[in-house]
Amino acid sequence: MRLGAISDLHIDLHPCGSRIAEFLADLAEERGLDALLIAGDVAGYCGTTDRFMAELEERLEEKGGIPVWFCLGNHDVWNREEPGLTMDEAIRRMRSRRGFLQNDIVPLTGRTCLVAGIGWWDFSLADRTRFTDEDLLRYSFGGREWRSHGWTDTGGIDDRDLTKRWNDELLALVRSVPDKDVVLMTHMINHPAYKVPADHPNYAIFCYFNGYLGSEGLFRIAREPNVKAAISGHVHFRGRTEENGTVYTCPNLGGPAEFLYRVPEELLAPEWREKRAALPADAKPWEVNALLRPMDETPETLRFHVENALDIIEIE
Numbered sequence: 254m255r256l257g258a259i260s261d262l263h264i265d266l267h268p269c270g271s272r273i274a275e276f277l278a279d280l281a282e283e284r285g286l287d288a289l290l291i292a293g294d295v296a297g298y299c300g301t302t303d304r305f306m307a308e309l310e311e312r313l314e315e316k317g318g319i320p321v322w323f324c325l326g327n328h329d330v331w332n333r334e335e336p337g338l339t340m341d342e343a344i345r346r347m348r349s350r351r352g353f354l355q356n357d358i359v360p361l362t363g364r365t366c367l368v369a370g371i372g373w374w375d376f377s378l379a380d381r382t383r384f385t386d387e388d389l390l391r392y393s394f395g396g397r398e399w400r401s402h403g404w405t406d407t408g409g410i411d412d413r414d415l416t417k418r419w420n421d422e423l424l425a426l427v428r429s430v431p432d433k434d435v436v437l438m439t440h441m442i443n444h445p446a447y448k449v450p451a452d453h454p455n456y457a458i459f460c461y462f463n464g465y466l467g468s469e470g471l472f473r474i475a476r477e478p479n480v481k482a483a484i485s486g487h488v489h490f491r492g493r494t495e496e497n498g499t500v501y502t503c504p505n506l507g508g509p510a511e512f513l514y515r516v517p518e519e520l521l522a523p524e525w526r527e528k529r530a531a532l533p534a535d536a537k538p539w540e541v542n543a544l545l546r547p548m549d550e551t552p553e554t555l556r557f558h559v560e561n562a563l564d565i566i567e568i569e
């Protein structure tokens with residue numbers, strides 16, 4: 254079975270975001286996918302996410318009925334657009350959408366199950382030699398704020414308690430099928446390799462904000478012996494790694510300016526191609542991004558990013 258995995262579509266951040274469902278459905282057909290998996294952060298409001306998923310489902314139906322499974326991300330449960338909306342209510346509303354998973358398990362094949370949920374953060378991925386729980390409960394550091402905290406109503410539940418509750422649920426699901434292989438999908442990162450690394454130019458800040466990317470507990474779940482693939486998003490890096498027979502992938506589409514360094518020359522307008530060529534060949538991704546950032550997104554560059562982010566996982 255060929256699974257296509259992608260995360261962090263952020264359709265409302267992309268100037269051409271209304272085309273993403275069309276691009277995904279076309280790619281699902283072109284790549285011969287048997288199912289499409291989306292690891293959260295579709296949009297900054299659950300109503301927008303729901304409308305997008307309805308459109309995507311319809312387009313995949315036209316392609317012969319390719320199923321799509323998805324979990325939410327922290328952006329999807331924000332209440333900026335609907336003051337008073339709680340996270341529980343956002344999740345409850347999504348329950349009527351086919352393919353939605355929040356700490357649920359579904360069979361993909363006779364041998365493999367999908368276990369999926371948002372996951373949450375409990376500060377364990379921050380540099381704990383520098384920051385205490387008290388520091389991380391401030392949700393701000395170095396003049397920057399973790400805005401997601403203020404836009405999410407967890408119903409008064411502490412993020413650390415929520416993480417524990419949800420991790421316990423995910424772990425129980427993974428262990429409920431010891432004789433099956435499991436594909437684990439969470440929005441929060443489930444491998445520490447996807448923390449913002451120490452050589453990143455903004456690590457002086459991210460050594461703190463890494464605390465809101467996921468939890469050590471999710472990594473422990475991903476290392477359960479029957480987990481064969483672990484998909485995550487949230488951090489807006491694209492990466493894939495294999496460890497002890499498990500594939501870990503972070504197939505982020507991200508925002509419009511985050512992966513400009515990957516845009517191939519032929520998709521750059523001549524003026525940008527020239528500027529790009531003036532940079533040294535070994536320029537860092539963030540240097541290329543900074544140079545190209547004023548460039549407008551086009552349907553062609555967005556389609557490239559969707560294809561570039563989409564990761565294919567083969568399972569039995």
Ligand SMILES: [Fe+2]
Nearest residue numbers: 261294487488
């Ligand atoms: Fe995101």
Ligand SMILES: [Fe+2]
Nearest residue numbers: 294326327487
């Ligand atoms: Fe996120």
